[in-house]
Amino acid sequence: MPKLTIHDLYQAKKEGRQLTEVRTGDVNEAIACAEAGVDIIMCMKDELAAIRAAVPDTFIISANKLDRPHIASPDQAISAGFELMNMGADAIYSGMSMKVVEAMSREYIPVVGHIGFVPYRSTWLGGTRAVGKTASEAIGVYEAAKAYQDAGAIGVEIEIVPAKVTEEIGKRLDIILMSMGSGSVGATVQYLFATDVLGTNTGHIPRHAKVYGNLAKEEARVQQLRVEAFKAFQDEVTGGAYPTAKHSLKIKDEEFEKFLTQLPK
Known part of the structure; x- marks a missing residue:
């Protein structure tokens, strides 16, 4: 099967099809995902070159620590984004400000943002919790998704948001919603971490995660x-x-x- 394109992602949204995404931790997991037919792999920069070589036909989203303070300007983000694209990424993950997302998008760097519960910003929420269970929070999630869309992002990870809220956002926006514990209707992509899917997570297993294997025992x-x-x-x-x-x-x-x-x- 040929590698997905951004056009294919939008077409899947238009047709109401569900795609899959897995955050892998190493090359072996990435190869297994590709052989299983997983549509999208998410990985960090230090894994990217090896994973791209191992799975040439899988759509990869990668991150270059774009949410860290050492990348402080749009120009630095553009440079980091192009570096990832040159290494083989098809899109990059970034939860930075809209001015940075817009700058990258203007250079045709496909950007995926993050809304709802964002772990590294959880202190603003008072800790780890669902987002969007009140009307004001739900509107905030919608506005965040729209801001990413207006800035030119192709998609957003929408994490731990009520399914009904995701559905309404999906109806009103063209941006691709990548659901992590946020329902399926309205979202185009279902996203889980490999550690949860494989049963190797030795810490907290999120309520939305489903364990499909028992590799920890093996x-x-x-x-x-x-x-x-x-x-x-x-x-x-x-x-x-x-x-x-x-x-x-x-x-x-x-x-x-x-x-x-x-x-x-």
Whole structure:
């Protein structure tokens, strides 16, 4: 299947189709996503080059710490955005101000923003919680989505927002809504972290997440196999069982004798 384009994302919204997105943590997860048919992968810059090489036909959203203070101007954001695009990203994630998003969009850098619950801005909300359960907050989520759209962003991650609110926003705006715990109607993309999907999350599992695998148990079993193998190696070395003759390289007797004659006395 050919790689998705931004045009395809808008077409999916128009047709009411649901796409999938996974935040991967390494190349193996990205490869598994691609083989499973996941539509979009989200990764950070330090993973991007390897993941792009491994999954050339998957749409990738990447981030270059665009929400950190060291990128303080539109020009710096544009430079960082182009760097990611040159590394193989199809779009970049940015939760910065609208002037920065607009500057990148004017340079045809596809931007995905973030509305609703935004973890690194949670102090403004009083901590981790859903957003949009009151009329005033719901209007605020709508206005944030519209601001991103007006700034030229192609999409927004909409996180922990009531499904009915997402549905109404989706009806009124053209921007792609990427739902994380915010319902399906009105959203075009369903977004989860690989750690939750695979069952490797050892911390808090969000209510919206669904575990589809139990890799934590399997990884524990594999880790124990690693320990057992390394212990067997350790025991054989200390006990003299390894290496044996078959593990060692041989030299012909005549060559060895010549070698001995050339060694210093």
